[in-house]
Every structure is written in C-alpha cells, then in structure tokens.
Amino acid sequence: MSVAKKEYKRVTVKSLVEMKALGEKISMLTAYDYTMAKIVDGAGVDVILVGDSASNVMAGHETTLPITLDQMIYHASSVVRAIDRALVVVDLPFGTYQSDPKEALRSAIRIMKESGGHAVKLEGGKEIKDSIKKILNAGVPVMGHLGLTPQSIYKFGTYTVRAKEEEEALRLIEDAKLLERLGCFALVLEKIPAALAQQVAESISIPVIGIGAGGGVDGQVLVLHDMIGMTQEFHPRFLRRYMNLHEEMTTAISQYVGDVKSSEFPSENEQY
Numbered sequence: 001m002s003v004a005k006k007e008y009k010r011v012t013v014k015s016l017v018e019m020k021a022l023g024e025k026i027s028m029l030t031a032y033d034y035t036m037a038k039i040v041d042g043a044g045v046d047v048i049l050v051g052d053s054a055s056n057v058m059a060g061h062e063t064t065l066p067i068t069l070d071q072m073i074y075h076a077s078s079v080v081r082a083i084d085r086a087l088v089v090v091d092l093p094f095g096t097y098q099s100d101p102k103e104a105l106r107s108a109i110r111i112m113k114e115s116g117g118h119a120v121k122l123e124g125g126k127e128i129k130d131s132i133k134k135i136l137n138a139g140v141p142v143m144g145h146l147g148l149t150p151q152s153i154y155k156f157g158t159y160t161v162r163a164k165e166e167e168e169a170l171r172l173i174e175d176a177k178l179l180e181r182l183g184c185f186a187l188v189l190e191k192i193p194a195a196l197a198q199q200v201a202e203s204i205s206i207p208v209i210g211i212g213a214g215g216g217v218d219g220q221v222l223v224l225h226d227m228i229g230m231t232q233e234f235h236p237r238f239l240r241r242y243m244n245l246h247e248e249m250t251t252a253i254s255q256y257v258g259d260v261k262s263s264e265f266p267s268e269n270e271q272y
C-alpha cells in the first residue's frame, strides 16, 4: 500500500528534504545492474543506492574495500540507464577520497560524468570535511554516512552496533550536525542504537536514512539482495527478508537441469 503524500515524477535531492518536512518516509534500496534497477525503480523506490556493497554482493569480496572507481562507474551507469524516477546515489569507493580533497573531487566528477549518477555518498565526518566541501563546491550533491562505516571495518574490527558508548555517540551527533552545516543533502546512519538515531534525525533538518538504526529516522535503506533473500549467509536483526529468492531460484534451476537431462525441455512448442 502506498502512503506517499505527494507525487514525484522524478525524485531529486530537494524532494527528499521536502519529504522529511512533510513527514513522508523515504525508501531507499541498493541496485548494481540494469535489470534489477528497472524493477526497483518501477516499484516506486525513492532512492537507488549504487553501494560499494557491490564488492560483497556482486564480486564476492569479504569487504567493500577492493572495489575500484572504474567498477563503481560500470555499476552506476548500468543503473542509470534503467531508471525513470528514482534518485541515483553512488558510493565513492575506499581510497578515492580520504587522502586529498582534490582527488576526492576528481573521483566525484568521474562518477557524475561517466555514470550519469545524481549524487555521491562518502563515509565519515570531521576527518573528511575538506573532501566533502570540495565536492559540494563543484555542485555535486553529497550524502553522508556515519555509524558503522564498512570501509573502516579493519579499524572497528567487527560489524557490531556502533556508538553505544556516550563518547562515540556525542562524536556522531557532532559529525551529523557538521555534515548538515557543510551542505550534505541527506545522511545514512548504519547500525547504531534507535534512540540515538532518532535524536540525530530530530536535531537536523536534512533527511536521515537508517539501516539498523530503528524506526525514528526519516527513511530506510536495505541491500536489495538481502531483502529479497538472494543472499543467505547474512542475517542481522535489522534485516527483514521479503521473499526467499534463493530457494525459489534453486528450485527453478534444478527443475531446468532435470528437464534438460530428461529431454523434457525443449518441447515441440519451444523449437522452430
């Protein structure tokens, strides 16, 4: 059932800020290829994130660190070709924005020019503020990402809930306010206590989109392949699986194998 308060023919960064002001929750999902993006966009998702989780989901890496800028551009341009309505946000991959604001800008410009994406997402707060400023000054919209930031997994050591202690929670609130002041149009909060996420969402005017951050924020994001049950190994508490596509695909594919082996496929009607 749709509970949209206003029709958006095309979702822009401005629409998202307006949705927050109207109290309309924002839906966001990942996609990395044309066919999936077409389904996600057609189903009415507001924001498609070409996440660096492609490194895990599409390429089978253990972390998001190995994916390259060229690979992100390939995924993002496939997604952009599919969409009619959604805003497409593209992750800047690890190593393309942390060392130097000029390199960050060059990376963001390559994403915008070569993929046609509408905005970029960067992980981190104060420590990358000069990179964020530089990108924003060039007219590229930036989405922030705080809390569990998977590109820093080797610093954290685990994928457990972040900002449970007061010191880290206060730092996160400061970073969220800084990202708003710098001009980011939205912020992802990953795997932090729900009460803290709600406090952040209530203290800034830009939309806060949560993953494992409870229901008190302005929108939700999940990794598509997890929510449709294509992946199996990953089952954190925050993940709701809307279908078990792994099982359905396995059944269909083994039926096909059986039909080929038994010469049930192709039938008379399936040949020329």
Ligand code: KIV
Pocket (backbone or CB within 6 Å): 030, 049, 050, 051, 052, 053, 054, 091, 188, 190, 211, 221, 223
């Ligand atoms: O890469 C990704 O999929 C993400 C989401 C988990 C927010 O950053």
